[in-house]
Amino acid sequence: EDKVVQSPLSLVVHEGDTVTLNCSYEVTNFRSLLWYKQEKKAPTFLFMLTSSGIEKKSGRLSSILDKKELFSILNITATQTGDSAIYLCAVKFMDSNYQLIWGAGTKLIIKP
């Protein structure tokens, strides 16, 4: 059965800390892995990872994919209260441009 598992489910840290969020998957015909940030409404797209070992970076956020060990991590350095959100991981199938398998999300809370 195809599945995407995120950990931890919930995380509370203080402002300025660095956090690492995990996403592991068991999916046939893997195409790419996506990270989203969800605050109050629609999740916003962060990264799409297709190749192993190539870090994607955007400001204080970075992510990398390991297709051998079937996981990805999302790092956030020097966290700010505005980083508080649910971070979603989803995996896209090779055979389709549309279908995604979603993880349950990691709820991140940054305390001032």
Next chain:
Amino acid sequence: GAVVSQHPSWVICKSGTSVKIECRSLDFQATTMFWYRQFPKQSLMLMATSNEGSKATYEQGVEKDKFLINHASLTLSTLTVTSAHPEDSSFYICSAKQGTMNTEAFFGQGTRLTVV
């Protein structure tokens, strides 16, 4: 974690027909459900928010009469694409949350709609 089941996963329909997509919360009461649409290589786009027993709140640019949303019970919401056309082909995904706005939402698996 809580489970949200979306059905069907895939549907192909003829232009002009209507398609109904179901979103069920299996082990919790979903007071609020969200319907999203996703185009290739793009993020999810929120279409509407529905609260149980109330009319759905549609986002700007989403046609209410075309995308009918019903949230008649605490465990089921449906999205009906009426008189579907090829441009409605997309990936539709629901999410459900329990309680107040500060609780997290859980996503369904999504439905790929192809209109031919």
